Amino acid sequence: MTKRDDQPTPRVQVYFENPKVEVALRREARAGKLTLSRAAERAIARGLQKRPAADPEDRLLNLDRALRDHMRATARDMSIVQELLVELARAFFARLPDTAADQDPLLRAAVEARIERMLDAAAARIVAGGTVPAEPAPATPAPEVRTFQAAE
Numbered sequence: 001m002t003k004r005d006d007q008p009t010p011r012v013q014v015y016f017e018n019p020k021v022e023v024a025l026r027r028e029a030r031a032g033k034l035t036l037s038r039a040a041e042r043a044i045a046r047g048l049q050k051r052p053a054a055d056p057e058d059r060l061l062n063l064d065r066a067l068r069d070h071m072r073a074t075a076r077d078m079s080i081v082q083e084l085l086v087e088l089a090r091a092f093f094a095r096l097p098d099t100a101a102d103q104d105p106l107l108r109a110a111v112e113a114r115i116e117r118m119l120d121a122a123a124a125r126i127v128a129g130g131t132v133p134a135e136p137a138p139a140t141p142a143p144e145v146r147t148f149q150a151a152e
Contacts, residue, residue, distance in 0.1 A: 014040065026039075
């Protein structure tokens with residue numbers, strides 16, 4: 001005896017609310033030279049195979065591939081950012097003359113404080129998803145005149 005003789009074929013009646021689904025199913029049945037019922041059965045089987053509960057190993061494999069692709073893209077992006085930063089620093093230092101004032105401890109402390117404020121503001125923007133507006137600079141005394149004309 002065959003399987004069909006042992007068990008009756010389950011029958012399901014399906015109502016399509018979206019006519020595009022019916023047209024696509026009929027097109028698939030014609031293309032595969034299948035009955036409409038057989039085409040619907042194959043389409044349902046394909047849909048069930050893509051469900052996470054249907055094949056957990058396949059889901060983990062897909063997640064692993066996605067994570068690996070993401071890590072590869074992130075590593076590439078960070079390499080690009082690092083190269084751009086080095087080029088920016090190279091151009092900046094090539095055009096910035098060294099002076100005796102660069103060794104002043106007060107100036108160095110002020111620069112470090114400004115860098116820390118800049119990093120804190122950047123971190124706050126990153127944590128907030130880039131929506132934090134830049135804060136206005138705190139009120140400071142008038143900056144020291146640092147032009148070549150002042151040295152004359």
